[in-house]
Amino acid sequence: MRITRVSSAVRAVGAAALVVLAAASPAAADASPSAGPSDGADAPTSAGTSFRTAAEVDQGQTATATASTGDYLYWSFPADAGQRPTVRATVKLPKAHASATWQVDVYDGLRNRQACQYGAQTRTAAQDAPEVTLSCTLRTVRAWSEPWADDPLPGTYYVRLTTVGLRSADLGLPVSAELRVESKDIGGAAAVDGSLAEPLVPGIAVTGADEAGDDEESDTSVAVLSSIEPDDGWSSGWWSDRWVWTGVGGVLAALAGVAGYSLTRGPGRPSRVPPGA
Template sequence: MRTTIRGALAALALLPALALGAPAASAASPSPSATASGTPAPATKAGTSFLTAVNLSPGQDANVSVSTGDYLYWAFGASEGQTPTVNLTVNLAPSTDRHGPQTWTVEVFDGLRRRQACTAGTQNATGDQSATTLALNCTLREVRTWAEPWSGDPLPGTYYVRLSVTDAPQPDLGLAATAQLHVAAKGNADNAQPEGGTLKAPLVPPVGGGAGTAKAAAPVAEKEHWYTGWFSGWNSRWYWTIGGGFLAALAGVLGYHLTRHPRGRRPGHYGAVPPQGSHQHGSYAERP
């Protein structure tokens, strides 16, 4: 009996120590939302439209399970001076379950949902039935600080990534696959070109650069003719207008006289028409 009481008292004495040690153990456990390097954990979901696109924080990747044939959307931010690059790796369904080649496409849109052109990369990739993975990538133009309203230049803001299947056998639609997305960007605000700035390098380098390309060709003078001055000068249009009106009036008068018969005359081959009015009245008068 005494042994039992002593054991119970010893257990009660250890309870405060156990209560103090529990929080320390839980604080040491790593957070499931961040990796050991401090970068955000990869996103495990994707949207099905622009409105439901999954936002990716800077440096965050995406690793999602997809269904072949679905449209997948992600969103990321880009600032001026940056050149974003979107890299995608698609792990296809097992070859035993597929019935033919598949074509996957990646597209990038700006905040106004305008499709942005890719300056480099493979936007469309086709894998035959034996392929296991497909690599897609798209490098955008440098994000500018300003642009004309009519142009489609990339501006700072949100960009959308769309991954889709453009060609696949009908039985393959719905097969399970996985996709890994990584967005990289080079450059910063110091690299952005302000309005009216100068280019850091020529857009198109000269072909066969050297002393020969430095000499500009002299402009070729236009050959003059005797009628060259008629079509030049600030008042030449008035001369042509007056001359054209006079010629039009003359043509109208000549055409009128050529197509109109003389008044009161008939052609000679028809002969003269004898008067008949008096003879007819006289014959009626002689009747009883």
């Protein structure tokens, strides 16, 4: 009898293990870099000169631009909750130039500069070096945060590429730049209990605010400064694989309780015979 109960408990634990493996598959997929649109004609071939004119680039695209040393180059991209974006910029320099320091900065939708978790954000190109490569990996974007925390939040992010400490003799030399943004999906490890009412996209709060007047006037009142968003839309942290692991943990705890009870209650007792039967 006890052997039968032990076998049943083992089978139950084996079934629970299969459930854990099935749940681990999407979690492993989340750990891989997020898929983005392939490089193509939609990738921007120029950069903006300010936050308002920043060229919009989707994650997974390679944006290109030609400029002169001393120019400020701006791009913008969307980042959603649970993503850890990495910005990589490559500047191809002219054949003859003095040493110069290049820097890439990333700002959120409120134009607050975000610190790089790791990466070579500033690099000095040696004299006559053909190119210089910079990178900046942000902290994981959170669905919600305290106002004082300065955590990355879902919305539009801006990239500014420029050179610092440039000699006057090198001003105006032609350069070309490439920018690529990719993200790693962290998943439930970065999930928080909360979400934003709207992503931090500049101008989204005043979209359609002026509904009075004719159609022509209402069209001019729409002031969304950024039209890009993730392919699947803004999630704002309403779902993560933490829900899966919480459910699996509850099931395993219940199975462990049933198995422990079956193993420790001892052999069954015969039913009591009423006196005088």
